[in-house]
Structure formats: structure tokens, C-alpha cells
Amino acid sequence: MNKLMRKNYTYGMLVPGLLLFLVLFITPSMGAFYYAFTDLTDFNFFSAKYVGWENFKTLFDTDGSMLALKNTIIFTVVTTVFKITIGLGLAVLLNMKLRTTLYLRTVFFFPVILSTVAVALAFSAIYHPTTGLLNQFLRLLGLDFLAQNWITDRGLVMYSISAVEVWKWTGIGMVLFLAGLQSIPQDAYESATIDGANAWQQFRSITLPLLLPSIKSVFFLSMIGGLKVFDIVIALTNGGPGKASTTLNYMVYEDFSKHFYGEGTAASLLLFLLILVTVAILNLFISRKEVEL
Amino acid sequence: MRGLLSKRVGLMSAIVAMMLILAACGGNNNAASPSTSDSAKPTASSTASASNQPAERVKLKVLGHASWFKSGWDAVAKDAAAHGFDLEVEKVPDTDAGNDLIKTRFATKDTPDILLFFPGSIFSNMGPPADYFVKQEDQPWMDNFDKSAWVRALDEKENVNGDRGFYAAPYWGSNVSAVLYNKKVFESLNLQIPKTYADFLAVCEAIKKAGKIPVYYSGKDSWTLQLLPFDAASKKGYGELADKINKNQAKFTQYDNMKKGIETLVDLKNKGFINKTFLSDTYDNAEKALATGEAGMYHMGTWMMSDIVTKFQDNVNDIGAFIMPFDGDDTDILPVFAPYGMFVPKGKNQDAAQKFVNYFESIETQNLYFENEGGIPALNGVTKTKLTPAELDAKTLVDAGRKFANWQYGFDYDLSNFGVYLQDALVGNKTPDQVLAAMDKDFAKDAKTKKDPNFQ
Numbered sequence: 001m002n003k004l005m006r007k008n009y010t011y012g013m014l015v016p017g018l019l020l021f022l023v024l025f026i027t028p029s030m031g032a033f034y035y036a037f038t039d040l041t042d043f044n045f046f047s048a049k050y051v052g053w054e055n056f057k058t059l060f061d062t063d064g065s066m067l068a069l070k071n072t073i074i075f076t077v078v079t080t081v082f083k084i085t086i087g088l089g090l091a092v093l094l095n096m097k098l099r100t101t102l103y104l105r106t107v108f109f110f111p112v113i114l115s116t117v118a119v120a121l122a123f124s125a126i127y128h129p130t131t132g133l134l135n136q137f138l139r140l141l142g143l144d145f146l147a148q149n150w151i152t153d154r155g156l157v158m159y160s161i162s163a164v165e166v167w168k169w170t171g172i173g174m175v176l177f178l179a180g181l182q183s184i185p186q187d188a189y190e191s192a193t194i195d196g197a198n199a200w201q202q203f204r205s206i207t208l209p210l211l212l213p214s215i216k217s218v219f220f221l222s223m224i225g226g227l228k229v230f231d232i233v234i235a236l237t238n239g240g241p242g243k244a245s246t247t248l249n250y251m252v253y254e255d256f257s258k259h260f261y262g263e264g265t266a267a268s269l270l271l272f273l274l275i276l277v278t279v280a281i282l283n284l285f286i287s288r289k290e291v292e293l
Numbered sequence: 294m295r296g297l298l299s300k301r302v303g304l305m306s307a308i309v310a311m312m313l314i315l316a317a318c319g320g321n322n323n324a325a326s327p328s329t330s331d332s333a334k335p336t337a338s339s340t341a342s343a344s345n346q347p348a349e350r351v352k353l354k355v356l357g358h359a360s361w362f363k364s365g366w367d368a369v370a371k372d373a374a375a376h377g378f379d380l381e382v383e384k385v386p387d388t389d390a391g392n393d394l395i396k397t398r399f400a401t402k403d404t405p406d407i408l409l410f411f412p413g414s415i416f417s418n419m420g421p422p423a424d425y426f427v428k429q430e431d432q433p434w435m436d437n438f439d440k441s442a443w444v445r446a447l448d449e450k451e452n453v454n455g456d457r458g459f460y461a462a463p464y465w466g467s468n469v470s471a472v473l474y475n476k477k478v479f480e481s482l483n484l485q486i487p488k489t490y491a492d493f494l495a496v497c498e499a500i501k502k503a504g505k506i507p508v509y510y511s512g513k514d515s516w517t518l519q520l521l522p523f524d525a526a527s528k529k530g531y532g533e534l535a536d537k538i539n540k541n542q543a544k545f546t547q548y549d550n551m552k553k554g555i556e557t558l559v560d561l562k563n564k565g566f567i568n569k570t571f572l573s574d575t576y577d578n579a580e581k582a583l584a585t586g587e588a589g590m591y592h593m594g595t596w597m598m599s600d601i602v603t604k605f606q607d608n609v610n611d612i613g614a615f616i617m618p619f620d621g622d623d624t625d626i627l628p629v630f631a632p633y634g635m636f637v638p639k640g641k642n643q644d645a646a647q648k649f650v651n652y653f654e655s656i657e658t659q660n661l662y663f664e665n666e667g668g669i670p671a672l673n674g675v676t677k678t679k680l681t682p683a684e685l686d687a688k689t690l691v692d693a694g695r696k697f698a699n700w701q702y703g704f705d706y707d708l709s710n711f712g713v714y715l716q717d718a719l720v721g722n723k724t725p726d727q728v729l730a731a732m733d734k735d736f737a738k739d740a741k742t743k744k745d746p747n748f749q
Contacts (some may be wrong), residue, residue, distance in 0.1 A: 041742050063710075063731050129570045152572035154720055240515065241572045242717030258707060260742055271580065 036266035041259050048262070049198040055266035064243035065251065071158050072247045076226030078162040079169075081224045084215060086166065087173025092207070093183045094174070104209070105178070109171035116168070120235030123164045127151045151237050161245060165232055173218040180214030181207070216286055220279060227275050248274075351645040356398070357409030358391055359384040361633060363466065365666025369403025369653065372661055378649050379408075392418070399425060399638075406642040407718040409651060412447045412461035412634035422449045426460045427637040427647055431587050434462060434654030437672040445532050446631035446698035447671070463652050466594045466668015469627040469687045469696065470520050470527075471614040476682075478505060478589045488699035489621035490557075497566040508561050509588035510571035511579040512719060515712030518558065521592040521713070524617045525554025527628035527697045535703035538736070541747040545729040545736065553619060559718055573715065584608040592617065594630060598681040599667045614686040616695060627690055631700045639650045707739035708732060 031045075036055060038048035059065060094105050111119065127150035128132045135147035150160040188206045197205065206213075230249040233239060239246040239254075250273050255264030348596035362382060370380050372479065398404060399419045415422040422428075423477035429435065440448075440459065447705075448459045479485075479496075482503055487493040497507035511517045528550050537543035561567055567576055568588070571651060580597060582588035591597075595614065602609055602636060616625050635653065637646045650659055660677040662669050667679060669688050690696070714731050717723040723731065740748035 034453075039742070041744075063734060128573050130573075149570075149572070152570075152720075154722065155578055238515075240713065241512070241720050242713055242722050244722070245719070258709070258739065 017054065026109055026138045032265050032269050032272075036264060038262050040261040040265065041283055042261070051208070051262065055263045056178075056270070058263055058268070059251075059267055064246050067243060068246040068248050068251050071245060072227060072229065072249075075159045075162050075229050075247065077163070077228045078159065079165045079229075080219060080222040082162070082166040083170050083173045087170045087218060088177050088211075088215070090170065090174040091177030091181055092203075097177060105174075108174055111168045112171040114168065116231045117235045119164060119168055120232060124151070124236060127160060128161050141233055151245075154241065157237060157241070157245045161232055161236055165229070168232075169289070170223075173222070175222065176214050176218050177211065180211045184210045212286075212289075219286070220283070221284070227271065305486040305597045339360045339497040350377045350379060350644070351353060352381060353406040354381050355384060355407040355409065356383045356385070356395060356405035357633075358385045358387045359704055361409055363666055365465075368665040369658060369662050372658065373649065373652065376652060378645075378652070380649075397707040400496070403549055404638040404640055406646040406746050407636065408633055408636040408638055409464055410461075410636055412631065413445070413450060415449050415460060415636075416681050418714065422460045427460055427643055429459045429637075429650075431648070432462075432654075433628065433674070434651055434653060435459075436657060437607055437654075437674050438674060440464070442696065443631060443671065443698050445535075445703050446629070447634060461636055462654050463671035464633040464635040464653075465632040466666065467632050467671050467698075468630045468668060469614075469691060470524055470592070470630070471592050471683075471687050471690075472524075472590050472617050473586070473593050473595075473597065473612055473614050473629050474561060474571055474585060474590045475586045475611055476584050476613050477611050478503075486615045487618050489618050491620055492621075494564070494566075496589070497561070497564070501566060504585070505564040506568045506582060508588060509574070509579045509582050509591045510719075511563070511574050511576045511591075512571040512716055513573055514576045515716050517576050517579070517593065517712075517714040519712050520594065520717070521558050521617065522551060522554030522711075523628050524592060524729055525557060526551040527626060528624055529626060529697055529701075531697075532703055539703075540704045541737070541740070541745075546726065550619075552725050552729060555715065555728055557619065558715060559725065562719055571719070580604065583612065588610070595669070595684045595687050596630075600684050602667070602681065612681070612683045613691075614651055616690060623695070626695045626697050627687060629691065629696045631698055632668070636703045704736070705740070706736045706743070706745075708736065710735055 035045070035048060037052060039051045040048040084217055090108055094101055094108070098104070103237075125131075128133055129147070129149045129152070130149070134150065138144065138147045148156055151157050186208065188210075189202055191207060192202045228245050228249050230253060233245055233247055233250055234253070237245045239250050248267065252264050252267045252271065255261075255267055294662075304709060305421055362384065362460065370382075373380055385394045395397055395408070395410065398417050407715075410418075419425055443459075447461050447463060449457055474486075478500060482499050484499055485492075488497050500507040526548065531548075531550065534548060538545065538548075538649075562571070568582070576597075579588070579593070580600055581592050581604075583591045584601055585608065598609070598612070601612060616627055619625050635650055637643055652707050653662075654672065656672070656676075657673045659670055659672055659675045663675055663678040665679070667681070667684070669680065669691060670678065711728075711732060714723060714728040718725060718728050737748050
């Protein structure tokens with residue numbers, strides 16, 4: 001083996017993996033930029049004709065498309081905010097030396113490993129207006145006025161779905177925050193204590209700035225997950241009642257299931273661009289804040 | 294170290310052994326594969342006429358969806374074996390994948406001798422029917438078949454080749470959409486079957502006063518909401534309107550009876566005649582509510598009775614059926630959901646396959662089939678059935694001509710959001726007119742996507 005081959009043979013080992021990645025991911029992804037502008041309705045890709053912006057026009061003209069956008073934004077904002085705040089709160093709590101710390105960490109992480117469909121079925125029963133645990137519990141406490149049609153009320157349904165998502169995925173944020181908290185050197189807290197800083201001042205001036213990389217990770221994971229929401233919606237409400245809980249990714253699914261491949265590709269391209277632009281802007285903003293802190 | 298190594302080796306061995314065992318178990322499991330096959334075993338019993346018996350034993354390959362082969366088929370298969378037909382059944386999944394598999398088989402000329410498939414859909418799924426199947430119009434079984442009652446239901450629609458007509462022989466029983474009602478509830482309140490919409494509302498009022506649910510809506514399963522508007526829309530003569538809608542010469546917004554059905558659906562809700570949690574309640578909940586008398590009435594297909602027989606055996610006789618009185622005259626009818634189709638593909642075995650179809654559609658064999666299987670026979674003269682009282686009520690009305698076959702399959706393009714739009718109407722998010730306008734939009738979009746020149 002000559003010197004050049006010895007130096008480069010490792011790249012050769014990458015070729016099979018790269019080829020698979022190219023064929024199964026890069027090519028279809030790049031293809032979306034073209035097929036979003038075609039009338040593709042079956043898998044005969046070569047027969048697709050260019051139709052300009054027609055798919056995008058139809059998409060915005062589709063019944064409930066604006067509602068889907070609004071629902072996606074509501075879901076993203078609500079779940080991101082609560083996943084971060086509750087996850088951070090739990091992490092701070094479970095970073096303390098309690099006798100039940102390990103047990104509680106397991107308990108709070110447990111929903112993450114459950115199947116979304118199983119969770120949706122369980123919450124479908126919990127949310128039932130008459131026989132559901134939630135309303136029965138509220139009535140038991142004499143809080144009848146708080147008992148609601150949680151997933152059949154148009155105004156409530158997105159918040160009820162968001163609550164399930166937060167319950168299920170907060171454990172991930174908690175684990176990431178815990179890892180971040182445990183990497184903060186104890187010296188900083190000891191110095192602050194000597195300087196007379198109270199717990200809140202320590203949290204604001206030490207914990208929060210040093211935890212910012214973790215917060216950033218959880219923020220982007222939650223936001224991207226929120227913008228792409230699909231599984232919990234289809235399993236819990238199937239986009240209903242009516243189209244009240246339809247989201248952008250649900251629209252993509254509907255388009256593909258009806259063989260509107262051109263329009264479905266246009267919808268997923270729009271979703272991709274929405275995620276890309278939102279993440280880029282927020283990343284820029286947070287990075288600046290990171291430097292300031 | 295050595296102990297650890299031997300533990301690892303042991304663990305690996307156990308995993309490999311388990312994989313081998315699982316692979317061995319799965320290796321011969323045809324049920325897990327896309328298609329399965331089994332053969333009918335001959336028995337001594339015989340009921341069919343000798344004229345349909347082949348001169349010598351023939352082996353016929355039958356292809357159809359897995360759930361279409363039930364107790365009725367099993368009984369016929371045994372009898373057929375005694376008549377010289379050895380049937381090899383190949384089952385495909387009851388999903389789109391199953392349909393695709395059948396289409397692929399025909400595209401690659403790997404055709405069965407008998408195909409069980411959806412009538413009226415041959416052109417769109419395979420191509421011109423005459424290229425693939427034997428026409429049934431001149432077959433002897435047609436003597437017991439009222440063709441006019443099954444146009445747009447069991448026949449193939451006109452296509453570019455112009456070869457419309459009956460290529461399918463009826464397979465399985467038909468079902469009707471009706472108001473299924475609890476007789477005990479009616480009897481306890483001394484109520485009669487309503488003849489007009491005003492009577493219907495009075496019945497609802499009486500049931501409500503008795504503390505029961507007059508009409509059950511299972512809105513969580515949105516498809517179930519469609520039955521009531523379907524009942525209203527399925528008027529005789531509306532096939533022509535459907536044809537015009539298919540050709541973009543008319544719109545759903547012009548469909549007055551459909552609108553009336555949606556308005557009635559909303560009206561019953563507004564009058565408080567339905568269950569309060571209708572958007573959380575399911576088809577299963579409805580079955581229980583109707584069977585136990587918690588609810589008085591439910592708009593549903595008679596196929597529900599097979600579930601009632603299984604789940605609520607003691608209540609089967611408590612349930613009857615009547616026509617929803619929209620106009621209070623003979624124009625109120627029962628929409629009939631046609632049976633599936635039994636097709637004879639063209640090929641070397643087509644004569645033997647046709648003999649089997651004629652044997653299957655003979656009154657004797659139909660009696661045997663329906664003795665063992667629910668559903669309303671499509672052929673006239675079938676006397677032995679195991680119909681429930683609700684199905685018998687419906688059959689009486691069907692036999693009296695108060696029926697319209699397969700209205701809902703008269704439309705060529707997408708109406709799959711109808712149930713969702715009805716949910717929207719019930720929560721006040723859409724008016725009946727807006728529901729119809731949304732249907733027009735979906736219909737046109739699908740037609741345009743499928744490149745129908747009338748919609749370009």
C-alpha cells in the first residue's frame with residue numbers, strides 16, 4: 001500500500017454509507033425543490049409536468065390551511081415555553097440531594113419512553129367530558145365549572161394536545177438541563193455564597209448563563225418538534241373536531257394520502273423553509289445574547 | 294475475566310438461538326405474508342343443481358380480500374368441492390396494499406380464475422373491463438337478478454371504450470342505511486314508527502322526556518355522521534345529478550336533498566335530541582347505547598347488526614329498522630350498499646370459472662351461503678337467510694321497492710372529508726351551504742389532479 005493509498009483509504013470506507021445517504025436522503029430532499037412545482041400525482045416521476053406556483057396557490061386556498069398554520073404556531077409556542085420552564089424547574093429540583101432524587105428522575109423521564117399512540121389513547125379517555133378522569137376529578141373537588149370538553153371544544157383542543165406533548169416530552173429537557181447543571185463548577189456557587197449572593201441571585205447570575213447552551217438545545221429541539229407536530233394530533237384528535245386541530249404536517253399527510261404528491265411536496269417544502277428561517281433567526285438572536293451574558 | 298467472557302458467549306449463543314427459533318417459526322407462517330392460500334376440502338354434502346357441475350374436477354384459483362372469506366364462503370367451498378370445484382383461495386390484505394397487489398397481478402397478466410373485487414371500479418383499477426373479464430349479462434343466474442335495481446352499483450360505468458354493463462356477479466350480502474331503533478324503548482313509551490318528520494320529532498321529544506337519548510351521534514368516528522345526510526340525499530332520480538356533478542355540469546351546492554340532510558343533522562343537535570358528548574362518542578358506544586336502550590335511535594347501516602349479534606346477543610331482537618321520514622312520502626327510501634363483485638377473468642379456465650359463478654349464484658347455493666352468513670341477498674328467490682329482525686325490516690322495505698342502490702359510489706372523485714365537514718357543521722364552524730361548497734372544492738381539486746378534462 002503506497003503512502004497516498006494509506007492516507008486516503010479511510011475515505012473509501014465512507015463511500016457505501018455516503019452513497020446510501022445520497023440516494024435515500026439527499027436526492028429525495030433536493031428532488032422536493034423540483035417536484036413542489038410539478039403536477040406529480042403518482043410515482044411516475046418522469047411524467048410530472050412543471051406547473052409553476054400552482055401547488056402553492058392551491059395550498060393556501062385549501063380549506064383550513066390558515067388555521068393549520070395558526071395551530072402549528074400555537075402548539076410550537078406553548079410546548080416550547082412549558083417544556084423549557086417545567087424541564088428547567090424539574091432539573092433544578094432533581095439536582096438537589098434528596099433521598100428520592102433517582103426515583104423521581106425515573107418517574108419524570110418515564111413518559112418519554114411511552115408510545116405516542118398509547119399516550120394518545122390514554123389521554124383520549126382521560127379527556128372524555130363525562131367519563132374522563134380529569135373532569136371527574138374536577139367535579140369531585142367541586143370545581144364543576146372547570147370541567148371542559150377538552151378535545152372537542154374548538155377553542156381548547158390545541159392547548160389540550162399541547163399539554164399532552166409537554167407531559168410526554170418534558171423529561172428530555174429535564175435530562176439535558178440536569179447534564180448542564182452538573183457541568184457547572186461548584187466553585188462559582190461557593191464564591192457567590194461568600195460574596196453574600198442569595199439563591200435567586202446565584203440562579204440568575206451563575207446557573208442561567210452557564211446553562212444557556214443546554215437551554216438553546218432544548219429550545220431548538222422543542223421548536224423544531226413543535227413545527228413538525230403530527231403524531232400526537234393524528235392519534236389524539238385526527239385533526240378534529242372538524243379541522244380544528246389540523247397542523248401543517250397533518251396537511252402534508254392528507255395531501256400525500258390523497259395522492260396530491262406535488263402539493264404535498266410543496267407543503268413540506270414550505271414547512272422546511274419555515275423551520276429553517278425560524279431556527280436561523282432565533283439562533284442568531286440567542287447567540288448574541290449568549291455573548292452578552 | 295474468564296467468567297465474564299463465558300457469560301458473554303452464553304448471552305450471544307442465547308440470542309443467536311432465539312433468532313434461529315424465531316426465523317424457523319416465521320418461515321412457514323403464510324399469514325404474515327401479503328398473500329395466503331388454503332384449499333377447500335371436499336365433503337359429501339351437495340345442494341347445487343347438477344347443470345353447473347363441471348364434467349371433471351377442476352381446480353380454480355380464487356383471489357380476494359382476506360376478510361371477505363367468512364362462514365358463508367366456507368360452507369359454499371365445502372359444497373363446491375362435492376360438485377367438482379377444487380378452490381384454492383388466495384387472500385390479500387384488506388388495505389390499499391391489497392388492492393395494489395391485485396392490480397399488479399392483473400398488470401403482469403398473473404390473473405386468478407375468479408376475482409372477488411369492488412364492482413364499478415374495474416376501469417379505474419385495471420383498464421377496460423371487456424379486456425379482462427367475461428360479461429355476465431347473458432348468464433343464467435341473471436334470471437333472478439333485477440338489473441335495474443343495481444345500475445350504478447354492480448355494473449361497470451361507461452368509460453372511454455363504451456363497454457358498460459354487468460361484469461360482476463353479486464358476492465356477499467347487501468346492506469342498507471336506515472334508522473335502527475330500540476323496540477323496547479318504543480314499546481315502553483307507546484311510540485309508533487314515525488311516518489313524517491313532525492312525527493319523528495314528536496318521537497324524539499317523548500324519548501327525551503323519558504330521560505333517554507332520542508338519536509345517538511357517534512361523532513368521534515366522523516364517517517358515522519354521513520349516514521343521515523346519505524339517507525336524505527339518496528332519492529330516486531338523483532343518479533342523474535351525480536352524473537352531472539361528475540362531469541362538472543352541476544355542483545353539490547345545487548344538491549337540495551343533501552343540504553336537507555345536513556340541516557336535519559344540525560337541527561336534531563340544536564333541539565337537544567342527541568347525546569351531549571357526541572364528538573367524544575364512538576361507533577362502539579353507539580352500538581352499546583342502542584342495544585341496551587340508553588338511546589332510542591341511530592342512523593346506521595344494517596352491517597352493525599353483525600356486531601350486535603356478537604356483542605349483545607340478548608338484545609338482537611330488540612332492534613328494528615325504519616326509513617327516516619324526511620318528506621313523509623314514498624320518495625323517502627333506503628340507500629342500499631351493494632355487495633362485492635365476483636368476476637370471471639378471461640383466460641384458459643374461464644369456462645370452468647363461469648360454471649362456478651353460475652353454481653354460486655344458483656338459488657340453492659345462495660340459500661346455503663345466506664344460511665351461514667348475514668346480509669341481504671341481492672338475488673330474488675333466496676329464502677334461507679339468518680337475518681336479524683332489523684335486517685328483515687329493512688329487507689321488507691327493499692323488497693317493496695323503497696331502495697336506491699349505492700348512491701355514494703356514484704361519484705367519481707374525492708368526498709373523503711365529508712364526515713369532517715359534518716363535524717364542522719355540528720360545532721358551528723360551517724353552515725350546510727359551506728359544507729357543500731367545501732365538497733365542491735375537494736371534488737374539483739381531485740378531478741383536476743386526475744386530469745379530468747371537464748375540470749381543467
